[in-house]
Amino acid sequence: MTKKQRALEIKKRFLKHYQNPKTELKYRNIYELLVSVILSAQCTDKRVNLVTPALFAKYPSPSMLAKANVEEVKEIIKSVSYFNNKAQNLVKMANQIIENFEGKVPTTQEELKSLAGVGQKTANVVLIEYFEANYMAVDTHVFRTSHRLGLSKAKTAIQTEEDLTKLFKTDLSILHQAFVLFGRYTCKAQKPECENCFVKDFCTSKSNFKPA
Structure with missing residues (x-):
């Protein structure tokens, strides 16, 4: 063969x-999916699902997350691996969405990869899960x-x-x-x-x- x-x-x-x-990450929209996938790097989906409800309750949109205090984000996600870097990337990513994409999560691989904390794997996972992209x-x-x-x-x-x-x-x-x-x-x-x-x-x- x-x-x-x-x-x-x-x-x-x-x-x-x-x-x-389907992914085991819990999300309600593409913004929550993107945040969850960023958090899931070197971390289990189960752990991510434990911290995201509080995170999304406090920062339900890119505009809210863009204004967040990084230390407060760290406190919410501190049980996730590499939480220091991830908290900084999340706030930076949200600001990039506001500044470069009119507050909407971009939907192409290259645009997603331009965001903080988003490499090719993360971009592909978002497109796979949300759009069933090939x-x-x-x-x-x-x-x-x-x-x-x-x-x-x-x-x-x-x-x-x-x-x-x-x-x-x-x-x-x-x-x-x-x-x-x-x-x-x-x-x-x-x-x-x-x-x-x-x-x-x-x-x-x-x-x-x-x-x-």
Whole structure:
């Protein structure tokens, strides 16, 4: 079986196994989604969901967050990893939205990447989740599982994203969410549940692959 044939079979199984996968972050609009995704870097969705209700109650819009005292934002999100940097980025990001985008969260990859705290992965996740855009975003779960399945040997997340995009081409938004859930609950970093895996026949290694 060629690599392309392997990829097509893996894709087929993922689409069958995960019918309508969605992020586990809780949000009500694109502003809340963007903030939640920024907070989720190097942090669990469960932890983010614990702090965002209070954050959104106090700062329900970019205009409100833009006027926020950074120290007060830090206090609300202090249980989240790297809360100091994230608090500063959130306030700066909100000000950029006010100044550069008339108070509305931008909806293209390049515009999103111009915001503080937003890299390509964060931008893609927002577009995937909110618009079901045909993008692949590579977090630690996607990186680990795609390497275990032999879909990429790239050293970085961006290069892995490129490999997966070329292999799968379509249904990328569904596949991204599916790979995240697969890595979170089945193909875990430690003690993967191989007996419950629907693609175990394609597994090439149980190593805990991490981006360089």
